[in-house]
Amino acid sequence: MTKHPGEWNNEGLAFFGNGQYKEALKCYDTALEIDPKFIQALNNKGNVLRLLKEYKKAIITFDKAISMDKENAELWVNKGAVYYEMDDYASAINCFDKALSINPEDNNALSNKGAALANSGDLESGMICFNKALKINPLDVNARINRDKLRDFLVGRE
Numbered sequence: 380m381t382k383h384p385g386e387w388n389n390e391g392l393a394f395f396g397n398g399q400y401k402e403a404l405k406c407y408d409t410a411l412e413i414d415p416k417f418i419q420a421l422n423n424k425g426n427v428l429r430l431l432k433e434y435k436k437a438i439i440t441f442d443k444a445i446s447m448d449k450e451n452a453e454l455w456v457n458k459g460a461v462y463y464e465m466d467d468y469a470s471a472i473n474c475f476d477k478a479l480s481i482n483p484e485d486n487n488a489l490s491n492k493g494a495a496l497a498n499s500g501d502l503e504s505g506m507i508c509f510n511k512a513l514k515i516n517p518l519d520v521n522a523r524i525n526r527d528k529l530r531d532f533l534v535g536r537e
Contacts, residue, residue, distance in 0.1 A: 381413075382409075383413075384409075384410040384411075384413040384414040384417050384420065385410070385417075387406045387407070387409045387410035387413070387420070388406065388407065388410045388417065388419060388420045388423060390406045391403040391404070391405075391406030391407045391410065391420070391423055391427075392423065394406060395423065395426075395427060400427050400430055400431055401431075403423070403427050404424060404427045404428070404431070407420045407421075407423050407424040407427065408424070411424065416447055418444050418447060418448050418451065418454075421440055421441075421443055421444035421447075422441075422444055422453065422454055422457060424440050425437045425440040425441045425444065425454075425457055425458070425461070426457055428440060429457070429460060429461045429464060432464075434461050434464065434465050437458075437461045438458065438461055438462075441454055441457060441458035441461065442458070445458065450481050451481075452477075452478040452479075452481040452482040452485050452488065453478075453487075455474045455475070455477045455478035455481070455488070456474070456475065456478045456485065456487045456488045456491060458474045459471040459472070459473075459474030459475045459478065459488070459491055459492075459495070460491060462474060463491060463494065463495055463498075466498075468495040468496075468498055468499035469499070471491070471492075471495040472492055472495045472496065472499070475488045475489075475491050475492035475495065476492070479492070484515050486512050486515055486516045486519050486522065489508045489509075489511050489512035489515070489522070490508065490509065490512045490519060490521050490522040490525065492505075492508045493505040493506070493507075493508030493509040493512065493522065493525060493526070493529075494525055496508060497525070497529050502529060502532070502533060505525075505529055506526065506529055506530070506533070509522045509523075509525055509526035509529065510526065513526065
């Protein structure tokens, strides 16, 4: 009996959770052979490719998913994360802005945009993004850590 694409995707998630990224990638590819329009499998594949530092393939994968679901903020955030890891902060910010145009309260987009802004030299705008993220979710650990590091850096410059 053939597995359903969702089963392959779930198996990929299990491998992903164990740090077995190449095995996860095989599962996502199998799911996509069965259902090439399976957005979540494309998203998961893009995330694995990012972790494997196969950035161009990750961007292509996210672009394919986005072409089928342009209003999916998570896809834009994850594509932005690829650009961020490539130190292409301008492209990352554009992706995070697109996610925020879809969902203005997307914590991941706000926090990641804050980091990209800070790393590109716009420290004040980065701080604004971290503070917005923390207003939405005061328990956002990444936004809190990044905000505190940036605040300490700004205080140290005075």
